[in-house]
Amino acid sequence: MVRVGIVGATGYGGAELIRFLAGHPHAQIANLYSSSSEGEALEKTFPHVTGLGLPLLTAIDPVKMGADNDVIFLATPAGVSAELTPQLMEQGVKVIDLSGDFRLESGEAYKTWYKREPAPAEWVQKAVYGLTEWNHEEVAGAQLIANPGCYPTAALLATLPLSKSGWVQPNSWIIDAKSGVSGAGRGVSLGVHYSEINESIHAYKVSKHQHTPEIEQELFRQSGQSAIVQFTPHLVPMTRGILVTAYGQLTADVTAEQIQELYTSTYADKPFVRVRPVGSNPHTKEVYGSNYCDISAHVDTRTGRVILLSVIDNVVKGAAGQAIQNMNVMFQLPENAGLPLVPAFP
Ligand SMILES: NC(=O)C1=CN([C@@H]2O[C@H](COP(=O)(O)OP(=O)(O)OC[C@H]3O[C@@H](n4cnc5c(N)ncnc54)[C@H](OP(=O)(O)O)[C@@H]3O)[C@@H](O)[C@H]2O)C=CC1
Numbered sequence: 001m002v003r004v005g006i007v008g009a010t011g012y013g014g015a016e017l018i019r020f021l022a023g024h025p026h027a028q029i030a031n032l033y034s035s036s037s038e039g040e041a042l043e044k045t046f047p048h049v050t051g052l053g054l055p056l057l058t059a060i061d062p063v064k065m066g067a068d069n070d071v072i073f074l075a076t077p078a079g080v081s082a083e084l085t086p087q088l089m090e091q092g093v094k095v096i097d098l099s100g101d102f103r104l105e106s107g108e109a110y111k112t113w114y115k116r117e118p119a120p121a122e123w124v125q126k127a128v129y130g131l132t133e134w135n136h137e138e139v140a141g142a143q144l145i146a147n148p149g150c151y152p153t154a155a156l157l158a159t160l161p162l163s164k165s166g167w168v169q170p171n172s173w174i175i176d177a178k179s180g181v182s183g184a185g186r187g188v189s190l191g192v193h194y195s196e197i198n199e200s201i202h203a204y205k206v207s208k209h210q211h212t213p214e215i216e217q218e219l220f221r222q223s224g225q226s227a228i229v230q231f232t233p234h235l236v237p238m239t240r241g242i243l244v245t246a247y248g249q250l251t252a253d254v255t256a257e258q259i260q261e262l263y264t265s266t267y268a269d270k271p272f273v274r275v276r277p278v279g280s281n282p283h284t285k286e287v288y289g290s291n292y293c294d295i296s297a298h299v300d301t302r303t304g305r306v307i308l309l310s311v312i313d314n315v316v317k318g319a320a321g322q323a324i325q326n327m328n329v330m331f332q333l334p335e336n337a338g339l340p341l342v343p344a345f346p
């Protein structure tokens, strides 16, 4: 059994890690760490985990944590893992970071978009970007995984096959995205106050969102062509789910059926990407609570654009589910071990 430690267990990412790991056939929750609730039972924060026999929350002590776990998930805010990770890795333990601290290769870019100091470059270099479907081999050999951001997961799985094919002008991508409120985490603020967001929708961080350079970096890494993307996130009054609508200018007369064929073959052996029929419109509810990313393609012959639709559950494929998928690959376990295959519907 893989011994798992979770830092940030009292947050949404932590709660979802526990939901999947509690039923994982090859992993056991060995330690739960908290910076605020040391000595408490997690049931006090999350009654929904009552009866799982979880360990009590203990204090974060990076010097001890390496020996007590085979892998540690860091489901913590930006800046925390930059500090903890080097100390943990020096003890040989594997680390899967759900935050953005190790995703951007450029420290300058991190500073610009996250508005804080980057992790030391020598540690950032050790990180493998954990978009499992595209980096399987590197993930298998990694000690440190930078788990992708929620929006980049939905956007990259949708745009990468076409970016690589050369059928779309690289600088033409426009990525319009909508997210449920759990994407902002469990912390309370006016921006997620029920009466301010319910029955309303708004864009935020227009042209300034920290996932923009992450999407551009990975489009370049996988396709070899640099791309400047226009990315606009929106907050919608639902709990979970992301819908990405990606528009790209086609360079050739390509039909939706040809694009469908490209996507079907690209993702043929990938258990968590479902290519939906040409012209269909996936709903976030159809992946709710699951690790799936569902993608469909439309072609508008009038404008010469492809329109890709991509849906995920932000806390699952966008965070905890993908993190466990990466753990499975790192420990040579079945890629879907512990991850539910059928979404909760309705
Ligand atoms: N929610 C989502 O859909 C997604 C989130 N992410 C990223 O994953 C990470 C976790 O997100 P999420 O679970 O939503 O966030 P939450 O705010 O829900 O939880 C974060 C947890 O981190 C712990 N924490 C806070 N400050 C510190 C600190 N200084 N040192 C150690 N631990 C701390 C807290 O637990 P305690 O007080 O017990 O220590 C808290 O419960 C974030 O980086 C987020 O950006 C990525 C993709 C999607």
Ligand SMILES: CC(=O)N[C@@H](CCC(=O)OP(=O)(O)O)C(=O)O
Pocket (backbone or CB within 6 Å): 078, 098, 099, 100, 148, 149, 150, 179, 180, 181, 182, 183, 184, 185, 210, 233, 235
């Ligand atoms: C709805 C909402 O607020 N979503 C968050 C998701 C980003 C996130 O989780 O942060 P990192 O991926 O950078 O760690 C946001 O837009 O900032």
